Amino acid sequence: MNETLPMTGKMNIAANDDWWRGAVIYQIYPRSFRDTNGDGIGDLRGIVKGLDYIADLGVDGIWISPFFTSPMKDFGYDVADYCGIDPSFGTFEDFDAIIAKAHDLGLKVIIDQVYSHTSDEHAWFHESRQDRTNPKADWYVWADPKPDGSPPSNWQSVFGGSAWQWDGPRRQYYLHNFLASQPDLNVHNREVQDALLDVARFWLDRGVDGFRLDALNFSMHDPQLRDNPPSGVPMERVTRPFDMQDKVYNQSHADIPAFLERIRATIDGYSGRFTVAEVGGPDPLAEMKAFTEDGKRLDSAYNFDFLYAPELTANRVRSSLSNWDGTPGEGWPSWAFSNHDAPRAITRWAQDGDVDRMARLSMLLLLSLRGNPIIYQGEELGLPQGHVAFEDLQDPEAIANWPHTLGRDGARTPMPWEANAPQAGFSNANRTWLKLDEAHKERAIDRQRSDPGSMVSYTRELLALRNSLPALVDGASRLLDTPEEIVAFVRTSDQGDVLCAFNLGEQAIDWAPPEEFASARMVADQDTVNGGNAIRDRIEARSGYWAK
Incomplete structure (x- = not known):
């Protein structure tokens, strides 16, 4: 670590239970961060190896995207075992090494929790689908077909097509807001809530410092299964049927905050822990406020104000900031300009093509905002959206919507560590799970760390200044x-x-x-x-x- 950097702010943050208030979080997408076993997939040991670099930036913590046991149809967000580690990522010994080293470096560790759905390979779903009377029969959202055999409602999946999938063993439909292989949990069921809280305790006992709760507003549905009304979105802006509905009934149920209070009660059994929710949708503010209200639910939430914004404007920033003015009882906002699901911000926002200038401007802005800035891996390098040819795509959403969206794969291409090494130092495999964008090599970490005028150096200096x-x-x-x-x-x-x-x-x-x-x-x-x-x-x- 660079001992010349002022670390006073960071030490103050780490010293109290409210360390997270204003903390800068660095998001790691493990598949693309660093591969140490040569299989072309980033792993937990790669995170251990990269922690010194992250700590040197001057951030306060890391958020690690899912590494749990999974068939990887949605690359880890389809969880087959909440308390298991997928072999492609490593072992519990590797995870414990992350916790130990991160804490030694003064970094907090946040991990994803996916409570709205599981993989169809999860043991809970295998049991639930056997019949309508087994102990877990009501752990997922099952419904009979309409008299004509059609799905129970008109709800549409995020990834396209009906959100209902017919299941032969049950002779019913099950709900999947995402892939058909991601059945929705029935989080209205108290037993399901209890099981999820046990999962939270498992990882808290393992030493994690908090959770990022994925797709949280999808975790409860309307039990009456009422049809969603049309959204009125013009067809020229539609990329999938999901866009054509106002998602009134398949998500955002009024009972979600009560479940969050149970999560908070669990978290409060551990000191200094942090929770942040992802809240999507065209008008998420009311949910964000409800999810973080009066310190009795979650600590923070972030939405898609900037993640999918096609351009960066003063009006957009002004509007977002005015929504979080510190009114008593209001929660604490978090901000992300890029992540594993959204095309990289500087590609979206550099209207004149000057991605280098936009990289610096957006970092300066992100670190200015009242709340928790979340830096996605590669933002500190000024990485633009990676180019991924159609034949190399892995993301099911990108494949389904080609070529109408930039897709998610371009934000998930491997991190470039060494400009002149094979695969830019990400892996020694002949082929990586996603192809490296060759244009990213010139922005490799080794090249930038030694250059005082680089984006990495700028980010490091800016974070040090912010901490002071x-x-x-x-x-x-x-x-x-x-x-x-x-x-x-x-x-x-x-x-x-x-x-x-x-x-x-x-x-x-x-x-x-x-x-x-x-x-x-x-x-x-x-x-x-x-x-x-x-x-x-x-x-x-x-x-x-x-x-x-």
């Missing part, structure tokens, strides 16, 4: 009145305020900061950190700064 400014870690946020293309806000703290200003338009704009910042100095912009320059009254297009 309490206002940016957990301070309040106050939006300022600005021209339309500018978004500016003040992060406040008893130890000093920080002005964050961004011009997200295509033209330079004259704008003077508030009088209180008349003598402030810029401490970072999209080009440099700790510049100390006076604030300019003109903000160039696609640029921003922090001033103190």
Whole structure:
């Protein structure tokens, strides 16, 4: 670790149970992070090997996407054993090594929990489908066909087609909001909840510091199985039937918060743990607020405000920030611009093709926002969306929707570790599970770490600066009145305020900061950190700064 970096903020975060408030989380997609056994698939030992690099960035914790036993039809989000580790990733000894080393480095460890569905290879589903009277008969969502044999409702799967699959042994349909091989759990059932809470305890006892709860608003359905109304989305914007419905009844049931209170009661039996929910959908704010209300449910939530945004605009940032103003009883937001499910942000947002400038600007913005920034592996390298040819696609959603969406595979291509090594140092296999994008080699970690002007160096310096400014870690946020293309806000703290200003338009704009910042100095912009320059009254297009 670079001993010259100021670590005061990080140490303060790690020292208390509220370490997560303002913590920066680094997401690891293990299949694509680092392969150590030569099978072309990233593994847990690869995470152990990469922890020094992650800690050196200056983040506070890692979130590891699923590594549980799975047939990998949805690459780990189809769990066949919640308390098992898939052999392709390694062993419990490897996982324990992650926990031990991460904690030694001052990093917290968060793992995914997938409570809305399992794999159809899970033992619970095997038992449930045998007949209608077995002990787990009601552990999944089963329903009789309509009199004409058609599915029980009009609900559509995220991946296309009906969300109902006929099952011969039961002579019923079962619900699957995702792949047909991912049957939905009946989380209304108290026994199912109890089993899931046992899963949480298993991993908490193993030493994890918290959970990211996947697809949480899909975890409960309308028991009356009422049809969803049409969404009214214009056909030119439709890529799948799922888009054509307003998802009123197949998800987002009003009983979900009560289950979250049970999760919270379980988590509270362990000190210093953190929970963050993924909340998807076109209008998720009410659910995010309900899921994090009054500290009695989850700690935080993030949505898709930025994950699928086709462009980065001041209005979008302004709207998102205004939704989380620190009202009493309000939860704590988290923010992600990229992840394993969404095309990489800089590819979506670099309208002029300047991905390097957008990489720096978006990192500066992400680390400005009040909440928990989540950095997806490769964002700190400035990786654009990887190119994956149709014949090399692995993602079932990408294959089904080709070529109308960028798909998920391009955000999951292997991490480039060494520019001149085979497979860029990700693996010594002749072929990796997804092909490396050759263009990513020039952005490899070894090449960037030794370059003080690189994106990695910029990220490291920016995180060190943020850790030294309490206002940016957990301070309040106050939006300022600005021209339309500018978004500016003040992060406040008893130890000093920080002005964050961004011009997200295509033209330079004259704008003077508030009088209180008349003598402030810029401490970072999209080009440099700790510049100390006076604030300019003109903000160039696609640029921003922090001033103190």
